Amino acid sequence: MATxxxxxxxxNDPDVLRESLRKRGMDPRLVDEAVKADEEWRKLKRMVDEVxxxxxxxxxxxxxxxxxxxxxxxxxxxxxLIRERERLEEQLKRVEARRNELLLSLPxxxxxxxxxxxxxxENVPIRFWGRPRVYVEHLEAFKQQTERWGFKVDYExxxxxxxxxxxxxxxxxxxxxxxxxxxxxxxxxxxxxxxIVWLDIALLLYAIDFMTRKGYRLVLPPYxxxxxxxxxxxxxxxFKDAIYKVEGEDLYLIATAEHPLAALxxxxxxxxxxxxxxxxxxxxxxxxxxxxxxxxxxxxxRVHQFHKVEQFIFxxxxxxxxxxxxxxxxxxxxxxxLGLPYRVVNVCSGELGAPAAKKYDLEVWMPAQGRYREMxxxxxxxxxxxxxxxxxxxxxKGMVKEYVHTLNSxxxxxxxxxxxxxxxxxxxxxTVVIPRVLRKYLEMFPKAPKDAIHPVKKEKVN
RNA sequence: GCCGGGGUCGCCUAGCCUGGCAGGGCGCCGGCCUGCUAAGCCGGUGGGGGUUCACCCCGCGCGGGUUCAAAUCCCGCCCCCGGCGCCA
Numbered sequence: 001m002a003t004x005x006x007x008x009x010x011x012n013d014p015d016v017l018r019e020s021l022r023k024r025g026m027d028p029r030l031v032d033e034a035v036k037a038d039e040e041w042r043k044l045k046r047m048v049d050e051v052x053x054x055x056x057x058x059x060x061x062x063x064x065x066x067x068x069x070x071x072x073x074x075x076x077x078x079x080x081l082i083r084e085r086e087r088l089e090e091q092l093k094r095v096e097a098r099r100n101e102l103l104l105s106l107p108x109x110x111x112x113x114x115x116x117x118x119x120x121x122e123n124v125p126i127r128f129w130g131r132p133r134v135y136v137e138h139l140e141a142f143k144q145q146t147e148r149w150g151f152k153v154d155y156e157x158x159x160x161x162x163x164x165x166x167x168x169x170x171x172x173x174x175x176x177x178x179x180x181x182x183x184x185x186x187x188x189x190x191x192x193x194x195x196i197v198w199l200d201i202a203l204l205l206y207a208i209d210f211m212t213r214k215g216y217r218l219v220l221p222p223y224x225x226x227x228x229x230x231x232x233x234x235x236x237x238x239f240k241d242a243i244y245k246v247e248g249e250d251l252y253l254i255a256t257a258e259h260p261l262a263a264l265x266x267x268x269x270x271x272x273x274x275x276x277x278x279x280x281x282x283x284x285x286x287x288x289x290x291x292x293x294x295x296x297x298x299x300x301x302r303v304h305q306f307h308k309v310e311q312f313i314f315x316x317x318x319x320x321x322x323x324x325x326x327x328x329x330x331x332x333x334x335x336x337x338l339g340l341p342y343r344v345v346n347v348c349s350g351e352l353g354a355p356a357a358k359k360y361d362l363e364v365w366m367p368a369q370g371r372y373r374e375m376x377x378x379x380x381x382x383x384x385x386x387x388x389x390x391x392x393x394x395x396x397k398g399m400v401k402e403y404v405h406t407l408n409s410x411x412x413x414x415x416x417x418x419x420x421x422x423x424x425x426x427x428x429x430x431t432v433v434i435p436r437v438l439r440k441y442l443e444m445f446p447k448a449p450k451d452a453i454h455p456v457k458k459e460k461v462n
Numbered sequence: 463g464c465c466g467g468g469g470u471c472g473c474c475u476a477g478c479c480u481g482g483c484a485g486g487g488c489g490c491c492g493g494c495c496u497g498c499u500a501a502g503c504c505g506g507u508g509g510g511g512g513u514u515c516a517c518c519c520c521g522c523g524c525g526g527g528u529u530c531a532a533a534u535c536c537c538g539c540c541c542c543c544g545g546c547g548c549c550a
Contacts, residue, residue: 045511049519056483056519059531063482071530078530226540250540269472394472394490 004387004403006106010034020110023349025118034106037099044092051088055081107235107354108384111321114358117348123361124348128153129332130341130365133424135161138370145343145372162426164368165419166299169196172430173422174456176300187297188289188304190415198448199421199434200307200414202441204282207309207412209441210334211280216311219281221260224251229263232388235354241291257281257310258408265314266389270404275393276323277314280411282307300415301373309411316393317382320405324380327409328360331376334411337437340420341365343372355381362410364420375416378409430455 009016014035018028058078065071115124125146134142134155146153169176175196181189192200212218230243230252244253254260261281270277285308296302311330315323328344335342347359356379363372383403386392393404425433432453434442442448 042511045519049511052519053517055530060483062530075530082530 005109005383006387007038007103009109010038010103010106016109017106021107023110023114023116024107024352025350026107030102030106034099034102037095037102041092041095041099044088044095048085048088048092051081051085055085104231104388105236107352108357108382110349110352111358111380113346114352115346115348116350118350119348120351122348123345123351125149125151125343125345126360128341128343129336130339131156132341132365133158133162133367134365135159135367135370137161138367141370151343158367160428162368162423163430164299165301165366165422168422168426168430168432169299169418172455173432173453175453178299186304188302190300190303192300194447195449195453196418198442198445199418199438199453202438202448203412203414203417204307204309205441206337206438207334208280208282210337211309211311211330211411214278214330216278216280219257219261219264219279221254221257221264221281221283223254223260223283223286225254225260225263226250227252229266229389230259232266233259233262233355233385238353241289242287244286244288253286254283255287256285256308256408257283258312261310261312262385262391262406262408263389265391265404267391269392269394269401270314271394272316275314275316275404276319279312281310281312283310284308285413299419301419303415306416307414311378311407311409311411313407314386314391315405315407317402317405320380320382320407323407324358324360324378327407328362328376328378331362331378331409331411335362335364335375338417338421338435340375340417340424340435342375347377353379355379355384357382357384364424366420366423367426368423373416373420375413375420376410378407380405380407382406 006017010031014031017031017034021028021030055078058074058081062071062074062078065074115122117123128146128151132142132153132155135158139157142153142155163172166178169192170178173196175193177191177193178187178189181191208218224246227250230239234242234255238255242255246252258281260283261279264279265277284305286305287303289302289304292302300306311327313320313323313327332342332344342362342364345361345363347356347361352359359377359379361374362376362378364375365371366373382405385406386403391404391406392401394401421435422432425435427433434449434452439450442450
């Protein structure tokens, strides 16, 4: 009764899946393998069921049979059926494992509105907001990232080169120490101090305040989850690149609150009148960044641990696409509030990741880098996660059961947003102005910064 | 971590000691009846397969084992409740 979209197309229209895999730059023959495995599984299952049935019939007769001789004969018959059954069951087990592995390896079906492309530069910007500060030498690069797509974005030309976020943090402000953190924990870890810590906390409070006002329910989830949960929300690839395991336990550190939030209703049925369920989770995030190589090695842009406020929605299938727009708009409002100039891109098919059918990224202009960089990612994962976590929707009429749709989006990721503030709110003298919307979350603390974060005093040169 | 009690179809519950097709109640869905509602009566109410309303398989927290046959007996694990211990 409950139909998973991928299994449906596998059996009824596999071309849809082949086309989707092609768009992702994957081998469409994976679909043929899956179709074959499913057919083989069904055939074998029929055979096994038949033998089981025969065995059940004989067994029931034994219970009634009183004559010892006749009884012995029946037991011998049952034994021989068991041998046959076990032989077939072993085959079934093998085929079933293969089939499930294939089914779970299939990525979500790419939505028709997703641009086909295989690298980051093929993401399609759909709107811009704000007036970026563009350093003269970045002007060409800036135009490349705006006008190439037919957008005319107003900008402020500056003739001084802003200091990059990593150097700002470590040397200009003197409020971060990644060298010592490297010694203590490894690269991509950090110590943050004083005003930057206040800023981290203020950002979280700002996002929590905003999202809860929108009616999202505030959740503090488990920071570790079982393997079956993690495999329910991400694919193997992401698992290898991102997930930390706790030694000796079936526990994995979450890479985002999305993971435990998705699992909040695992193995449950949600009546349709309860949907949509809108949540806002707050948690630390732990990521191995194994696939990142040397990218963004300096500073706190790409790190093993950060705080994030996350939007999450359980939805009826017919409303999920509208809710994806809501999630990205929420994120945009948050960044507009912060006054950080951004663009929203429609992420191309090859960069989606297996769980998502469609994804928007919000990228903030980084004046020191001369690039838009990802701050927010909003995805509609349709029934990909809910199938794996077994989260179903029950319609009032007719007791129809389907899988719910799940959606997720960043609200604010602390360290990344801090890097954007360090570059966009930087004055020529190194002072960082604190965005207005954050000030009320700092006011009540006597030691928190109020209007600006100042450069560390230069030591006097004698 | 230790000791004890528990986990059965959406919810509640019987069955477990003594192995033989998982029974009842509530809720929900459909039908009958009905001026309407309620009551009452009948059927349905987990997953999968199938020639799709014949039928079959699987399902009693999860995984093994014993047996012709396991909710029931044995072993391991998970979770919940209570007590002790530890602890911010």
